[in-house]
Amino acid sequence: MNQTILQPGVYVANLTPLTPDLLPDIPLLISHLKHLLNKGAQGIALLGTTGEANSFSLQERMDLISAVVDAGIPPDRLMVGTGCCAWTDTVTLTSHAVDSGISSILMLPPFYYKQVNEQGLFNYFQRVIEGVAADQIEIYLYHFPKMTGLDFSLPLIDRLLRAYPGQIVGMKDSSGDLEHGKLICSQFPDLKVFAGTEKYLLDLLRAGGSGCISATANVTIEKCAEVFQHQQSPDVDRLQAEATAQRQVFEGLPFVSILKQYLATTTGNEQWLNVRPPNALVAEDLVRQVVEQLTALSGT
Numbered sequence: 001m002n003q004t005i006l007q008p009g010v011y012v013a014n015l016t017p018l019t020p021d022l023l024p025d026i027p028l029l030i031s032h033l034k035h036l037l038n039k040g041a042q043g044i045a046l047l048g049t050t051g052e053a054n055s056f057s058l059q060e061r062m063d064l065i066s067a068v069v070d071a072g073i074p075p076d077r078l079m080v081g082t083g084c085c086a087w088t089d090t091v092t093l094t095s096h097a098v099d100s101g102i103s104s105i106l107m108l109p110p111f112y113y114k115q116v117n118e119q120g121l122f123n124y125f126q127r128v129i130e131g132v133a134a135d136q137i138e139i140y141l142y143h144f145p146k147m148t149g150l151d152f153s154l155p156l157i158d159r160l161l162r163a164y165p166g167q168i169v170g171m172k173d174s175s176g177d178l179e180h181g182k183l184i185c186s187q188f189p190d191l192k193v194f195a196g197t198e199k200y201l202l203d204l205l206r207a208g209g210s211g212c213i214s215a216t217a218n219v220t221i222e223k224c225a226e227v228f229q230h231q232q233s234p235d236v237d238r239l240q241a242e243a244t245a246q247r248q249v250f251e252g253l254p255f256v257s258i259l260k261q262y263l264a265t266t267t268g269n270e271q272w273l274n275v276r277p278p279n280a281l282v283a284e285d286l287v288r289q290v291v292e293q294l295t296a297l298s299g300t
Contacts, residue, residue, distance in 0.1 A: 004138050004169050004192055005076050006104045008210040009042025010201070010224040011194065012217040013050040015259055016064070018274035024056075024064050028271055030071040036218070040225025042211065043077035045106055045172075049147060050215040050255055053081050055276040058089055062096045075101035079213070083108025083142060087124050091131035103136045106172060106213075111148035118156045125160055129167050139167050144174040144196070154187055161188065172196055172213045182207040198224045199247050202240040205231050215255045219262055219294070220246045242297070249293045253282060261287045262294070 014036065017028040033044055046068060047053040047061055056064070069075055080102050082093040087110065094105055110116075110124050129137070141160075143152045152171070160168045173181040174196030181200060185193050185208040192210040195201055201212045201224065217224045223243045230236050250258055256279045264272035265287055273281065 004104070006079060006138070006170075006192070007042055008192070008228075010040065010198070010211055010217060010221065010228050011043045011045045011079060011213040012036045012041045012221055013045045013048045013213055013215045015218050015256065015263070015272075016047075016051045016053075016056075017260075017271055018276065019271070020274060022274060022276050024060065024067075025271055025274075026064070026067045026071070028269070029064075030068065030073070032218075033068065033073055036221055037073075037077065039221045040229070041217065041221050042225075042228075043079060044073070045079045045081065045213045048081040048106060048142075048213075049144065049174075050218070050259070051081070052256060052276050052279065054084075055279070058084070058093060061093055065097055065100050065102070069100045069102070075103075078102050079104040079106050079140065081106045081108065081142070083110070085110045085112045087127040087131070090128045094128065094132045094137065095134070098132065098134045098137055103134075104138050104140065106140045106142050108142045108144065109148055109150045109152070111150060114149045116150070118153060118159070121150070121152075121156060122159055122163075125168075126163070129164050135166065137167050138169040139164075140170040140172055140192070140194070141168065142172050142174070144172075146174070146176065154183075157184070157188060157191075161190070165190075170194065170210065178203055181209060185209050197247060198227070199244045201227050201243065202231065202236060214247075215259065216247050216250050218259050219266075245297050246294060249290055249297065253286065253290070254279065257282050258287065258290060262290055265291050 017025040019025045080097045084090045170192030172194045178200045195204045195212040198212050198214045227239045227243050260272045
């Protein structure tokens with residue numbers, strides 16, 4: 001496996017706290033990111049799906065990137081989501097990340113049009129990579145067909161790797177299919193493959209993967225990190241089962257809302273209750289159930 005800036009481990013697809021007027025709450029965001037790193041996160045996946053990235057303007061995302069770097073979060077522990085529908089916007093946002101010192105990019109395919117072929121998708125990434133024109137850029141393909149309606153097929157991945165072996169370095173596999181992740185690991189051993197859920201963390205590590213990038217790790221990071229750190233331990237299967245159980249508490253619920261409401265309840269900070277439309281809060285009885293179940297599993 002090729003050496004990359006990002007190291008293997010557990011990365012948190014972080015939430016973006018908001019002010020009452022629905023602007024990014026930078027002080028609370030920085031505090032949250034530092035907390036996650038202190039609790040064992042290898043790094044942060046900034047401005048991904050859980051971060052409500054596609055509910056922010058291009059300028060808002062650029063300002064947020066600058067604020068996080070200026071606050072001292074190490075750029076070599078950051079992966080930034082920059083995939084937009086327009087390749088020109090993706091070039092602008094990616095170039096800003098690179099200029100800010102962040103070389104690791106998590107890139108969605110252009111997700112509005114669905115009846116596109118592999119040539120069209122290849123053309124998009126070609127335009128972005130050659131438009132950014134930065135040798136240090138390291139792109140992780142964001143495979144999330146449930147959300148995008150698009151698929152990174154094996155032939156497309158192979159073609160991208162052949163054309164841009166120094167720029168296409170990995171994948172976040174949010175397909176929800178462990179066997180798909182294992183297939184990518186076996187077919188492309190030079191790619192750093194991260195599971196989109198901690199449920200598959202240990203299995204993917206054993207298949208040659210690099211870790212996971214998880215939304216629920218916003219609140220379960222300690223157990224996730226424990227699995228990664230003890231992956232060679234005879235007790236690791238028990239740890240993985242515990243991490244899986246914690247993840248399953250949240251499944252079937254909208255992650256952005258329930259995770260923010262969980263944090264608001266457990267920290268007493270109602271600022272976490274702010275979400276950008278079209279996201280909306282879930283019923284309070286669901287929040288209580290989640291808090292009770294996770295408390296029981298955590299033994300606290």
